[in-house]
Amino acid sequence: MRVTVRLFARLRELAGRGDLDCECPGDAATVADVWQQLVARYPALAPYERAVSCAVNAEYARRTSPVADGDEVAFLPPVSGG
């Protein structure tokens, strides 16, 4: 299955892009699986392991949340609005 990954702010800069496709092996995967794939491809993201928040289809999600083919999975560094 394939998901679209979105990265923001410093994560986007570390990866060098804000949008990318990610292939996960098999039919079932979680947000954590997508993150693992991502870090394998962009090791510079690894330090954000504990600080990152995630969203699936523009709703906040947990690492354990399931993702389906075609989903948009976003990884968010600590926020700093205001």
Add this chain to the structure above:
Amino acid sequence: MRVTVRLFARLRELAGRGDLDCECPGDAATVADVWQQLVARYPALAPYERAVSCAVNAEYARRTSPVADGDEVAFLPPVSGG
């Protein structure tokens, strides 16, 4: 000695006027003396005895504050700005 008394809001309405002159016997008097004179003339003000604040020459004062000839003595019902 003579002072100018200023009354506001409901005190003004109870007395029927906002400015009046007040004669105090002798050369020395306090705000409390002026209030006594005032209540003698306008008994309707008596219930405000405990609730009233006072000012001499547009500065907050105590009942025991001295007043001098020509001073402006103001009596203020509880305030309600805002």
Add this chain to the structure above:
Amino acid sequence: MTSLTAITPSVLDPVALAHLVEAAGHGAVCTFVGVVRDHHAGRQVTHLVYEAYEPLALKALDRILIECADTWPTARVAIHHRTGPLAIGEASVVIAAGSPHRAEAFAATRYSIERLKQIVPIWKHEFFDGGTEWVEGATADPDDAGARAEAMRRACA
């Protein structure tokens, strides 16, 4: 030229007041507007008239600014109160506070409205269907430490 404190029969301008408290290095501006309500104590209010002992009211507003400066030295505060007849929905008072960080701006604004209601000689004359009434709140005593502490408590400071 707008001044930091005013007692005025003119329509109040929150934007002008907010500009007045801007400063280099300020990251926060908090504004409070008191608006004439259409009802009070279960009665339909038609309009209000505010009366002030103007010279003392101005001094009391200045005193509030000094109290704020003592407590939040980095904040800048402005307070304007309107007098005369006011229609429902009009602003009776506007307070603005600017500061480097938001905590001081919020606290100084809230503290100022609490203190205004305690010590500024202004009176609200309420006109409602079937009569009028002078609203009477606090007996003004600027030196009452208990009142000042209560204003600080409400300002969460």
Add this chain to the structure above:
Amino acid sequence: MTSLTAITPSVLDPVALAHLVEAAGHGAVCTFVGVVRDHHAGRQVTHLVYEAYEPLALKALDRILIECADTWPTARVAIHHRTGPLAIGEASVVIAAGSPHRAEAFAATRYSIERLKQIVPIWKHEFFDGGTEWVEGATADPDDAGARAEAMRRACA
């Protein structure tokens, strides 16, 4: 037609936001404006760029409005946040809350800015003399009860 929540590259308008939270029976309007500061962490800031994950940021703002409605049912709240490049002195965020009495308006405004900083996916890119830096604050977790309690505490509610 201005909406209660917005993530927008346009200049923010505190007056329009204050109008949005007016209602019959409201006696208080509190407004907070966050302003771009000229320095941060000892550095001279030249300008900022805000980035947002817009669809989720809008949902997070709506969530804050719902939390406010649960806590202060009589208050009406509006929140606009700007994105893109901002100069020193420009408004990055405006929050307005109207309510019958002042306590709710102050609390809802303060709570909203605290929650915004906790859970709204917006990032500040700081440009200063000699470099740039992404500011990173809170790890966003809307369900973190401790964070929400801290926002309530700061709102003095």
